[in-house]
Amino acid sequence: MNPVTHSIDWLLVVAEAEDGGYEPVALASTPLEAEQLARLDFARRLRRLERNEDAGLCPHLYRIWARRRGQYESAGEILL
Numbered sequence: 001m002n003p004v005t006h007s008i009d010w011l012l013v014v015a016e017a018e019d020g021g022y023e024p025v026a027l028a029s030t031p032l033e034a035e036q037l038a039r040l041d042f043a044r045r046l047r048r049l050e051r052n053e054d055a056g057l058c059p060h061l062y063r064i065w066a067r068r069r070g071q072y073e074s075a076g077e078i079l080l
Contacts, residue, residue: 015059
């Protein structure tokens with residue numbers, strides 16, 4: 001993930017599928033927290049699949065969006 005070098009309001013973690021689908025996952029206050037939340041979400045989806053439950057979309061990456069002074073910009077990707 002790209003380092004965030006200036007002040008942020010918050011980070012939005014979004015799971016993205018290869019087919020273009022996406023789901024917001026969580027809000028984070030630091031890049032480290034965003035990565036932890038992405039890993040937890042991925043593990044939760046895997047557990048649901050192991051129990052033959054619907055896990056929702058199958059993310060191929062987690063994109064992090066930063067909100068800084070009311071503006072949104074991509075702040076990196078997490079590949080698991």
